[in-house]
Amino acid sequence: MYTTDLSGKVKGKAETAVAEDPALVAAFEARVANDEFIEPKDWMPEAYRKTLVRQMSQHAHSEIVGMLPEGNWITRAPNLRRKAILLAKVQDEAGHGLYLYSAAETLGTSRDEMTEALLSGKAKYSTIFNYPTLTWADIGAIGWLVDGAAIMNQVPLQRTSYGPYARAMVRICKEESFHQRQGYEIMMHLAAGTEAQRRMAQDALNRWWWPSLMMFGPPDDKSPNTEQSMRWRIKRDTNDELRQKFVDITVPQAEAIGLTVPDPALKWNEERGAYDFGEVDWEEFYAVVKGEGPVAKERMQARMKAWENGAWVRDAARVHAEKRAAAKLAAE
């Protein structure tokens, strides 16, 4: 899964100007422009480091929070096959979160700092996970649309300029395509099932379509950091380009299984060779970013509970390891 940069607070250009050796900055910019990879110990502008930590930790948080809507259906998966698949998928999301956290840690921000930022509400995660999963078809829609949108966002990031981030994305992309296919398969079966099942699939598509389009972030003219992020190769396509690509790919997939994309303005544009589609409700998007999503509070409460209830386990394991290490030292 994926989150686009949501905070929009860091003014990268202003920060770049803060007393950094112009020769170092120029050498860095040249390396990035030349598609070289930047590694943890290399010199980098502070604004690049900050932007990356924010983007990568938001992405990691999204993977972790993203386990919640799907975890909601593990005990109610319709059969053992679906349950095993869903468990594997949710476990993958945990893995993706961990790849990204450890990649972000190479920039000098600790795991605990990132966790704290999430739980205090300082760090954002993808707005998509603040919508509830009401029916089993939602699990299909999430895999197909949400993971589909994530793939669209993530594939270009395999060539992002920061080495550890790019390597994490390579692993993640390899695993995401299973997620998307299992979701589409769920939708396909429901769409070909009874009338009630077909309606359930259509209802899930209706509810997840627009939030999925929002996953690509605000329109280009309202995305102030895009230009700098693209120059730094930590973003490789604009939000609107990716959104268009997603619509073009997904609409025929819906048609193929007899479902209708809930957008009356949707129309193939022969001239552009692409679909024209309706305007996303950006008011809703910004409200959800601010934490007003239908289940935003529930999501944060669940993360908080997991963190607090796990505290004694983390402490006990640490103390046990210290004791054993001391005993081993004494025996030598």
Next chain:
Amino acid sequence: MSDASKEWPLWEVFVRGKGGLSHRHVGSVHAADAKMAIEHARDTYTRRMEGVSLWVLPSAQITSSDPGDAAALFEPAEDKVYRHPTFYKIPDGITHI
């Protein structure tokens, strides 16, 4: 809520993809001790038969070269092209060399 010193230490993870290959760095995990680090590495990095063997070592134990020394360390090799077989011109018709 958090205290940096209370964090489980970081371990670097290396996976041997299959017999005959060397272990390759894949990422890192937090764990209280080496045994737990192996368990976490297994769950995080080998969910799809990516490996047959794992190494973990405390990240703090790694010494790496300084990127600032890269030129001094690695550039001297650039003008020693005679270390490569293609440096030598062998007449056509000479085989097995």
